[in-house]
Amino acid sequence: MPIKKESTDFAPTYEALVIGVSAGGLKALSAIIPSLPSDFPLPIVIVPHRKHETEDYLVSYLNKRSSLTVLSASIGAPIKQGCVYIAPSGYHLLIERDKTFSLSIDGKVNYSIPSIDILFDSAAIAYQETLIGLILTGANNDGSLGLRSINFYHGLSLVQDPKSAEFSVMPQTAISTTHVNYILPLVDISDFLIRLLME
Amino acid sequence: MQHFEITQLLEAIYFRYGYDFRHYARASLERKVINRLRLAKLVNISAMTCKILYEPSFFNLFLKDMSVTVTEMFRDPYVFKKIRTSVCQHLKTYSRVNIWHVGCATGEEAYSMAILLDEEGLLPRTRIYATDYNNHSLELATRGNYKADKMPQYNENYLKSGGKSSLSHYYQQQGNIINFDDSLKKYITFANHNLMKDQVFAQMHLVFCRNVLIYFDATLQNSVLNLLKESLIHRGFLILGDKESLDFSQQREYFENYANKERIYRLCANL
Structure with a gap:
């Protein structure tokens, strides 16, 4: 499917990319993160739904395969280019206005902790129009309202094409909840990001 | 705006x-x-x-x-295992032991600790203080009633933490509610304490302050850590949540790492 670029009067400068993913996440993230170059210009922050475990398998798995540094997001850490931050399991991950991380253990949102909505809402406030949000495969509704917040602050909203998703519910719900700038098949997402941000 | x-x-x-x-x-x-x-x-x-x-x-x-009311019994069982197998050896050298659960919410962690201490033979000489600023949470904690359907998960945590019998040994069940035994309750004092304005109220051998600091900025974290430091006896223990650390705090120099992964710190000997 060809990607048609929406016409804009000026090209905004983006500062961060946030990604929400649930069921089917390992495969989807493996198709995106390892394909990004080490000089990819934006920090990436990911909320993946998974069981609360102390050892974070996903972090080491992706880090081994990527030229970007994949690590677990920790409190107070500044958010840096060249890094991919994964929300620790069992905590909500938020971004403060000073572009540092904070965590909370308030109740589950959309049956999930960490919740994608919580990251996206806080990131939208912190980064406003310089934020890109991306919803990938998943079997629940988390992330839709968060993507709407990103739209509200004039950030860029991306959703994986539900047809290319292992579980289509989450991307489908996002598309029907809010305006989405681009709907992209999984295989095209990393190329799209590189072209958008690096050319 | x-x-x-x-x-x-x-x-x-x-x-x-x-x-x-x-x-x-x-x-x-x-x-x-x-x-x-x-x-x-x-x-x-x-x-x-x-x-x-x-x-x-x-x-x-x-x-x-x-106020954060989310908590569970034996959260991060490996932390309780370390307390059981290692920290308790130190606590056993004291004739009286004071333990403080800071921000105890509905009390699950305090009951977990009472059970652990009971099995280690330490409970009769211990006073557990569990504090929060939310009176509603404290009321629930004092009653010691919890939903029975959470117990299988809690029992699993309890066993992973080195529990020696079964959690059901410590409570009575009626319908979907369990109630912890008075033999645990009588060692726990639930009380209102507000970290933002109240002071030290007793000398503690061990302080739990897990997933409280995550809600504070660096300034408040420092003043709270200072308060906790002041409340500890010589060589007292401080336990933080698994994503919290003293690393960027002004109180860092007063504490040594006792168990890294478990986030157990101990006041340095040479203070």
């Missing part, structure tokens, strides 16, 4: 009620404020400030929103 309005709201609360939320991590606080705003059908945060100033009952709602 929203940021400014929230700053004003927090100043108003501090002025009117003495609760100082000005040094809470803002993102999570902002989310709770917006949720309450929507539930109360208010037009903006300034309208909420007005309502909070003139309606104490509405402020109580806000207080309830702000």
